[in-house]
Amino acid sequence: xxxxxxxxxxxxxxxxxxxxxxxxxxxxxxxxxxxxxxxxxxxxxxxxxxxxxxxxxxxxxxxxxxxxxxxxxxxxxxxxxxxxxxxxxxxxxxxxxxxxxxxxxxxxxxxxxxxxxxxxxxxxxxxxxxxxxxxxxxxxxxxxxxxxxxxxxxxxxxxxxxxxxxxxxxxxxxxxxxxxxxxxxxxxxxxxxxxxxxxxxxxxxxxxxxxxxxxxxxxxxxxxxxxxxxxxxxxxxxxxxxxxxxxxxxxxxxxxxxxxxxxxxxxxxxxxxxxxxxxxxxxxxxxxxxxxxxxxxxxxxxxxxxxxx
Numbered sequence: 001x002x003x004x005x006x007x008x009x010x011x012x013x014x015x016x017x018x019x020x021x022x023x024x025x026x027x028x029x030x031x032x033x034x035x036x037x038x039x040x041x042x043x044x045x046x047x048x049x050x051x052x053x054x055x056x057x058x059x060x061x062x063x064x065x066x067x068x069x070x071x072x073x074x075x076x077x078x079x080x081x082x083x084x085x086x087x088x089x090x091x092x093x094x095x096x097x098x099x100x101x102x103x104x105x106x107x108x109x110x111x112x113x114x115x116x117x118x119x120x121x122x123x124x125x126x127x128x129x130x131x132x133x134x135x136x137x138x139x140x141x142x143x144x145x146x147x148x149x150x151x152x153x154x155x156x157x158x159x160x161x162x163x164x165x166x167x168x169x170x171x172x173x174x175x176x177x178x179x180x181x182x183x184x185x186x187x188x189x190x191x192x193x194x195x196x197x198x199x200x201x202x203x204x205x206x207x208x209x210x211x212x213x214x215x216x217x218x219x220x221x222x223x224x225x226x227x228x229x230x231x232x233x234x235x236x237x238x239x240x241x242x243x244x245x246x247x248x249x250x251x252x253x254x255x256x257x258x259x260x261x262x263x264x265x266x267x268x269x270x271x272x273x274x275x276x277x278x279x280x281x282x283x284x285x286x287x288x289x290x291x292x293x294x295x296x297x298x299x300x301x302x303x304x305x306x307x308x309x
Contacts, residue, residue, distance in 0.1 A: 026066050027064060027065055027066065028064065029059055029064045029160075029164060030164070031064075032058070032059060032064040032065045033055060033059075033164060033166070035065075036055070036058065036065075036076075036107065036111070037051065037055060037169060039054075039107070039108055039111045040052075040054040040055045040058070040111065040169065041169055042111075043111055043112065043114070043115045044132055044169070044170070045220070045221055046115065046221070046222070047115035047116075047118075047119055048119075048128055048132060048199065048204055049114075049115055049118060049119075049132070049138075050132045050133070050134070050135050050138055050169075050170045051132075051166070051169035051170055052135045052161045052166035052167050052169055052170050053135055053138045053139065053142070053157065053161075054111065054114065054115075055160075055161075055164075055166050055169065056135075056139075056157040056158075056160040056161050056166060057077055057114070057142075057157065058076045058077060058111075058114075059160055059164075060156055060157065060160060061076060061077045061078040062075075062076040062077070062078070068092070069090070069092055069101055072090070073090045073101065073102075073103040073104065074103070074104040074105065074106055074107050074109065074110050075090075075101055075102055075103060075104060075110055076107060076110045076111070076114075077110060077113075077114045077117075078101070079101065079102050079110075079113060079114065079117055080099060080100060080101055080102070081100035081101065081102055085102055087102060087103065087104070088102075088103040088104075089101065089102065089103060090102075090103045121145075123145045123146065124141075124142070124145050124147075125202075126141065126145075127141045127142070127145070128199050128202070129199060131198065132170050132198075133167070133170045133171060135157075135158065135161050135166075135167055135170060136154075136158055139153075139154040139155075139157040139158050139161075140154045142154065142157070200247075200277075200278045201251070201252050201255060201256050201277060201278030201279065202252060202256075202278070203247055203249055203250070203251050203252060203278040204247065204248050204249045205245050205246060205247045205248060205278075206245060206246060206248060207244065207245045208240055208241065208243055208244060208245055208246060210241075212240050212241070213240055214228050214229065214238070214240050217240065217246070217248070221248050223248065228246060228248070230250075231246075231247045231248065231249060231250050231251065232246050232247055232275070233251075233271055233274055233275075233280070233281040234271075243275075245275075247275075247278070250280070251274065251278050251279055251280045252278055252279055252280070253279070253280060253283050254279060254283060254287075254304065254305040254306070255277040255278070255279050255304035255305055256277075257305070259277055259304050259305070260303070260304060260305055261301050261302060261303060261304060262276075262277070262301075262302045262304055263299065263300070263301050263302075264296045264297060264298055264299060264300040264301075264302060265298060266298045267298075268296070268298075269295070269296065270284060270285070270290070270295070270296050273296070273302060277304055279304060284302060284304070286307060287302070287303040287304070287305070287306060287307050287308060288300075288302050288303055288307075288308055289307075289308060
């Protein structure tokens, strides 16, 4: 994926350009960050992609929102059509002449599709095992997975992140362009009331913090409380503080292929094992021919991936 590298990635000065008789003001990188950082943060919480990575890719691929593709088609990440794209299309010269690119109604649609593009491609799956604060690992992983052909792609992303302090977004801290003077952008740090999203068996989860409730976590991630209860196989009204971590999306139908069985230890419950491996309780019951109220005991060997014969 070829990116359009503009001087605005580094410089903060603004210029006015004219295209087809219409003039527009070129926005600076700090302005771009200030305008779209909340979208990147929202996608980090929803999809698990570091906000710093999303912002850096947007800056690099769209020239801080100044590329023709970004201005006319709201495509901020240079994502091409591919065979599975059903939306609107535009054609631009890139690696080849007249290549097909995706067109969006809004910039936010572009940010959402960027997340879905990474989540939906198997070659990027290993990235979601990294923490959202590991922007260097993500940058290197994107290059290794073939997101861009430029051999310096990872270095460019890291450079943009560090020069613009975008890592603050990943650390649950707010990047704010407080004021702008010539050659000087000030930053203010305030704390977000959010959680870092991690993955277990490919399922997103958060660590429970003091003061958390099912209602507060649901609101933070745009869920309904009943969804969290359902995802975690617990009854309505359960105290979230009784748990070290909770899933914020549905658990899988089977464990990772590296975990075929689990031998129950003293004190362990089926719910504990379900949470440990990120597998739905109903599936564990089915795999092991257990009734809904049937308990496991120490020494039981539970199948985690398929039904016992």
